[in-house]
Amino acid sequence: MAQTPDPEKHKYVSSKAALFEESVIRKMTQVCLQHGGVNLAQGFPDFPTPPEIQEACIKAIRDGHNQYARTWGAPSMVEALAEKMLWFQGMRIDPGSEVTICCGTTEAMIASLLATIDPGDEVIVTSPFYENYGADTILCGAVPRYVTLHPTPGGFEFDRDELAAAFTSRTRGIIVNTPNNPTGKVYSRDEHQFIADLCIRHDVLVFTDEIYEHILYDGRTHIAIATLPGMAERTITIGGLSKTYSVTGWRVAWAIAAPPITAAIRKVHDFLTVGAPHPMQVAGAAALRLPKSFYSDLARDYSRRRDMMWTGLKAASFTGHYPEGAYYIMCDVTPFLRAGEDDTAFALRLVKEAGVATVPGSSFYSPPLLGNRQIRFCFCKKDETLADAAIRLRQWTECNRP
Ligand SMILES: Cc1ncc(COP(=O)(O)O)c(C=O)c1O
Structure with missing residues (x-):
């Protein structure tokens, strides 16, 4: 998170604001929109509010x-x-x-x-x-x-x-x-x-x-x-x-x-x-x-989405941690990384080639290097969106086998 301030770029910027960058999570949503991808980056539902x-x-x-x-x-x-x-x-x-x-x-x-x-x-x-x-x-x-x-x-x-x-x-x-x-x-x-x-x-x-x-x-x-x-x-x-x-x-x-x-x-x-x-x-x-009952229905629906996401990721050879709560899965993408490629470059490649936006793992760590082999998928999405993402990921990994 902490950045080394660049004196020219930060001439009129406070020393505090110079110490961090804009949110990677929110930025990936913009990148996803540019590529017409499925947004599994930012944690907001694409299904209607009750x-x-x-x-x-x-x-x-x-x-x-x-x-x-x-x-x-x-x-x-x-x-x-x-x-x-x-x-x-x-x-x-x-x-x-x-x-x-x-x-x-x-x-x-x-x-x-x-x-x-x-x-x-x-x-x-x-x-x-x-x-x-x-x-x-x-x-x-x-x-x-x-x-x-x-x-x-x-x-x-x-x-x-x-x-x-x-x-x-x-x-x-x-x-x-x-x-x-x-x-x-x-x-x-x-x-x-x-x-x-x-x-x-x-x-x-x-x-x-x-x-x-x-x-x-x-x-x-x-x-x-x-x-x-x-x-x-x-x-x-x-x-x-x-x-x-x-x-x-x-x-x-x-x-x-x-x-x-x-x-x-x-x-x-x-x-x-x-x-x-x-x-x-x-x-x-x-x-x-x-x-x-609203809350038990909510947990039940998210449990179904978690399992859809998990199955889709497994079918596409991604390995991660089965979540106990919240609506994210962190995956280790080491087997997919090209020489010299980090999580951010990988996440950008994935959104361009597979049409699935994720969040680079480094944005969750300090120093960021600690997360540079992981990406985060979110699954607070409609079943159709998760099914679409699963197909895209599967097709992509067929051509990019780890
Ligand atoms: C752990 C955590 N806290 C806070 C937020 C943001 O919440 P709010 O929309 O209430 O600002 C998020 C959003 O993803 C989150 O994951």
């Missing part, structure tokens, strides 16, 4: 919710969120003092970091990681300390000694993302407890990105680390509408934290954005009140 959620938004607009919402969240949205967190995670939160509604999980994370981190503080990030966290740490002047999630036959795991050693006297927090993008890892209760114990011992914060909290497979259940003893006061629980309700364009999410932390997040949020889109918050309240 009709009842669409209707709720249209109604909210017609009902006149078109001006600024209360800066930290429309009353209906924060109340619906408090109700949902109670039945879903047993979290009892005060919607008046412990919630900030933000413009996407993206803003919730950066607003939370800016509200709590001072320049020079260290923030632990497991790696590979969702690429925004790298830029987020730079923007708030934090020093990221990366701890590797090691691929094992059973999935990705952190080494407990490595994680414990990453905590220093300068550590202010750790970013946890479960279910995890890009690995598909779902943290177990035991792993959560291990992280919680370290955070309590070192008196640090947890920034937990739970945007895939309903997309888990094979009977796994989501655990919010804030529910572990001693964690509510030090956890910022971040989640959003984007993935669960298939509304990535609505830009509505939340940060839940104890009142003093929330007060700081609300100030930052107010000056960053004033507020999240009002009609989408009112519709978000309706979405949050959908029956529990």
